[in-house]
Structures are given as structure tokens and as C-alpha cells.
Amino acid sequence: MSRKKIIAGNWKMNKTPSESAALAIACVAEFGDIADVETVICPTFTGLAVAREKIAGSKIALGAQNLHTEKNGAYTGEISGDMLKDAGCDFVIIGHSERRQYFGENEETVNKKIRAALASGLKPIVCVGETLDVRDAGGTEKLVRTQTTGALAGLTAAELSSMVIAYEPVWAIGTGRVASPAQAQEVHAWIRDELTQTLGADFASKCRIQYGGSVKADNAKEILSQPDVDGALVGGASLDAKGFAAIVKATL
Ligand code: PEP
Secondary structure, three states: OOOOOEEEEEOOOOOOHHHHHHHHHHHHHHHOOOOOOEEEEEOOHHHHHHHHHHHOOOOEEEEEOOOOOOOOOOOOOOOOHHHHHHOOOOEEEEOOHHHHHHHOOOHHHHHHHHHHHHHOOOEEEEEEOOOHHHHHOOOHHHHHHHHHHHHHOOOOOOOOOOOEEEEOOHHHOOOOOOOOHHHHHHHHHHHHHHHHHHHOHHHHHHOEEEEEOOOOHHHHHHHHOOOOOOEEEEOHHHHOHHHHHHHHHHOO
């Protein structure tokens, strides 16, 4: 089964709205016409409106980095799926390790957020991945299987058809340390096997699993050529349009 590769840029808490506009314009110039690989940029909430305007008419899709579990209400400072959809988002990142580490997110909140995203017509990019301690203790397989099933609990293959999973070893995020292609492939295969067991072989063969963790222009090709690696979720390197474009082009 051939799966269309998907490269998403997580801008994290970087770029003011005017800087976001400039970066979005540069992304359009560098790779805005590429259709053979799906591309997504995920600015901050305040950068969404300008980014939407600047990528209009290009092949680049818009994503957010987080959403709240409820549709609306007394949740000061929060943003709902309906708001993101109306702001032009197609995708939303859920359960990023920084959200798990600094904001207490866990399988239960991730599950609720996936439901909220789907209810608003957003495609979830669901992050899983182990810390270095877990890897060193030999617990990676167990953890990613648990994170995957916990996140998807009670949801059907039909409901999850738009979902993308991002395998992001925490020890490789923003550290410059990248998983070897073999390490990435091994974990992606475990995740796909877990999807086969819980949601069926047809679903598992279609679901895209991205790798994330210090992906750069010079290491992208080797990682992206692994059979179960269907794209990348890129942090730091997505803040430079030329570098990000090189990762996009490495998939072609
Ligand atoms: C990320 O934040 O999802 C990420 C993978 O970051 P970086 O590429 O900077 O390691």
C-alpha cells in the first residue's frame, strides 16, 4: 500500500504574527506548488490568520499545535476545534511531548482531544514517543503500544481515517540527536502492528506514521526512505523555509 508522505512543520512558540506572515510567504515560494507530498505548517494560534492568508492558493495546509477538549465555554485562555476549523486549519497536533511534559497531558486527555478534533472536522496528528530513560530500560515498545491504544481507545477505524501518528522519541526532540533510520523503522513497525491489532490490517496499512526528532535536510532522506516512515513532523528546521523545503523535497 502506498501512502502519500506528509511533512508538517511545528513552529512551537516561535514567530510573531508578522514573522509568521513572512515565513508563510517564504514557504509558499520554496515548496508551495509541490503536490506529490502533503505539506502542513503549524504556527501559533496568533499566527494562524496571517498564515492562512499567505498560503491561500498554494498546496500548503494549515495546522494548529493544540486544542481544548470542549467546543466552547468557560475555559479562559483556551481554543476549541471549531475555532481552529473556522480559522482555516485542516490539522491539529495532539499530545506533543512538550504538552505531556509541561501541561500534564496523558492518554486520557489525548483521547478527548482526538475526539474533539474529529468532531470539528480536523485531522489529528497524534504524537507518541519514549523518553531516554524508557529507551535505556528497554521499555520503548511497551510504551508506544500503550500510548497508541490509550490515545485511540473507543474510536473506530472509520472515525480515525484522517488521523496521522507522529512517532517522536523525546530524547531526539530539539536535541540534535536523531534516531537512526533502523531505530525509527523498528518503532514505526511496532505502532503499525498495534494499529493492525486494534483497528485492523486495512486501517493500519493506510494510516500514515511520521517520524519527528531533529529531522534536518541532511538526515531526512535516509529516515524517510524507511518502509514504515510516511513523513516527518519537524520542529526547529521548519522555522527556516529553505531548510524545511529541502526536507519536503527529500521525500520526492
Ligand atoms: C517537534 O517538536 O515535534 C520536533 C520534532 O522538534 P525538532 O525537529 O526540533 O526536534
